[in-house]
Amino acid sequence: MPENIDLLVLAGAVLTPSALAGAPAEAGFVAVHDGQIVGVGTRDAADSWRARAQRVIDLGDATLTAGIVDAHIHPVAGIGMTRGVDLSTAETLDEAQRALAAEARDAGEWVFGWGLNPNVFGAVAPSARLFDLLPPDRLAFVQLFDAHSAIASAAALERAGITGAETFDDSSSIAVDADGTPTGYLLEHSATGRVTRIVPSLTFDERREALVAIFRGMAETGVTIGQMLDSSDPDAFDLFDAIEAEGELPIRLRVSPMAVPGSAESDWARLADIQGRHGRRWEVRGIKLMIDGTIDNGTAWLREPDTLGESTASLWLSPPEYVAAVEYFHARGIPTTTHAIGDRGIEFVAATLNGLERTGVPHRMEHIETLPDDVLELIVRAGVSVSMQPTHCTHFTRADHTDNWSRRLGDERADRAWRTRDLHEKGVVVALGSDWPVAPYDARATLAAAMLRRPAGRADVTPVLPDQALDAPVALDAHTRGWWRSVGESGGTIGEGMPAYLTAFSANPLSADPDAFATAEVLLTVVGGDVEVDRSVVVQR
Numbered sequence: 001m002p003e004n005i006d007l008l009v010l011a012g013a014v015l016t017p018s019a020l021a022g023a024p025a026e027a028g029f030v031a032v033h034d035g036q037i038v039g040v041g042t043r044d045a046a047d048s049w050r051a052r053a054q055r056v057i058d059l060g061d062a063t064l065t066a067g068i069v070d071a072h073i074h075p076v077a078g079i080g081m082t083r084g085v086d087l088s089t090a091e092t093l094d095e096a097q098r099a100l101a102a103e104a105r106d107a108g109e110w111v112f113g114w115g116l117n118p119n120v121f122g123a124v125a126p127s128a129r130l131f132d133l134l135p136p137d138r139l140a141f142v143q144l145f146d147a148h149s150a151i152a153s154a155a156a157l158e159r160a161g162i163t164g165a166e167t168f169d170d171s172s173s174i175a176v177d178a179d180g181t182p183t184g185y186l187l188e189h190s191a192t193g194r195v196t197r198i199v200p201s202l203t204f205d206e207r208r209e210a211l212v213a214i215f216r217g218m219a220e221t222g223v224t225i226g227q228m229l230d231s232s233d234p235d236a237f238d239l240f241d242a243i244e245a246e247g248e249l250p251i252r253l254r255v256s257p258m259a260v261p262g263s264a265e266s267d268w269a270r271l272a273d274i275q276g277r278h279g280r281r282w283e284v285r286g287i288k289l290m291i292d293g294t295i296d297n298g299t300a301w302l303r304e305p306d307t308l309g310e311s312t313a314s315l316w317l318s319p320p321e322y323v324a325a326v327e328y329f330h331a332r333g334i335p336t337t338t339h340a341i342g343d344r345g346i347e348f349v350a351a352t353l354n355g356l357e358r359t360g361v362p363h364r365m366e367h368i369e370t371l372p373d374d375v376l377e378l379i380v381r382a383g384v385s386v387s388m389q390p391t392h393c394t395h396f397t398r399a400d401h402t403d404n405w406s407r408r409l410g411d412e413r414a415d416r417a418w419r420t421r422d423l424h425e426k427g428v429v430v431a432l433g434s435d436w437p438v439a440p441y442d443a444r445a446t447l448a449a450a451m452l453r454r455p456a457g458r459a460d461v462t463p464v465l466p467d468q469a470l471d472a473p474v475a476l477d478a479h480t481r482g483w484w485r486s487v488g489e490s491g492g493t494i495g496e497g498m499p500a501y502l503t504a505f506s507a508n509p510l511s512a513d514p515d516a517f518a519t520a521e522v523l524l525t526v527v528g529g530d531v532e533v534d535r536s537v538v539v540q541r
């Protein structure tokens, strides 16, 4: 027991592992020193610690949990992907068109939008009809909600020199109509990149400011750690360094750069080389891969084509090269996590991971959107964890299957959507996340969606496969300890010797109505022993 401690936090309920296991959550304290939890106990026992604490934070009757972790975020890519008007709440094409027209009035040379759900186009493919309310010569570019596709105006296509279909090194494509004229719809990164690289860029300082605001926003919803799963922005490390030159990152960040489809051993060697690069709160660790794209864009890898005859192949034109990439990193002790959405893609990744020698390197899979029983068993046998995004299910699909995702899959495969409960009950470690900016990063809404299988605050919406809902303690565990387990590290619980990551809410996620919990206040976050967000009554000694 250290003589003096950095921090003593008092709360009305402290959600220790025994509280998550069903014991009554008692009022208590957590003592923190040197980035670690050094004491946990009941409120009565706090007095002996109080005198030795540099700082005491009394949260009254609030609930203290292990720190929330978002297992899947794109904060730096999100700077560019969230430029312009937020279209994520547009429910009709008309609404989206009007929002863009309003944005155009104050916009510069380019009109930007993001977060658009392709469901606004109904049964037809997304196209530059989106810009019908803008003058035809207007430069406009809108990212779709899944961040895998975009729509460019005719003027933007012209400036980018896009005049028809093009061939790429991966399965990206430029949609064209019957005459071969581009419709404005661009699928996957190589195609969207044809336009993003001619878009005027933000200055480094503008990007740094935007990034701090993104991290700050995450912290204010309770997030203490995030895993960034991309390397699309070459200035990312410089941005982190620039932020840390002036202060701290508001959350701890693990960066797992991407070995892109089609990459070769020389690329993998570079990614292996930068493992361990770090600042104070960020570190490069692990590798992200992608076996397929998305159901919505017809770029997932399914056993049988979707109802439009698409989603038939891996993003890797030669899937054995994906296997070689995973083996390359595994042999060097580098953890991987692979985006796998379609049933064949998930199967291929699970089989690949199953084939690795069991050396304790933790591997994970992302998304797992449509999962047949036999592939679920393969994941169990592979002994890997999964990272899932409950809000992708609740925000982008509908129980009646009238959404694009479900229509493309058909009833049978749509009824295997986001099987969080089945995976958990089979013993697979589940880590929750948002995939921001694909879905909002608010951890309270993610937890509520995991428990409700519909968006928080929308009792009018029919839940999607409600038997896949997670019970509150399981959901909270998956949004805290689940990530730590998925990366093979000890943490994510409130106990002596654990790393000090904490989040406090004004409501208890184990007992509150999930809709009400989604609007609870975040009162405190502690990141590696340091207080980051503090909306409590602070008692300074």
Ligand SMILES: [Zn+2]
Pocket: 072, 073, 074, 229, 435
């Ligand atoms: Zn992602």
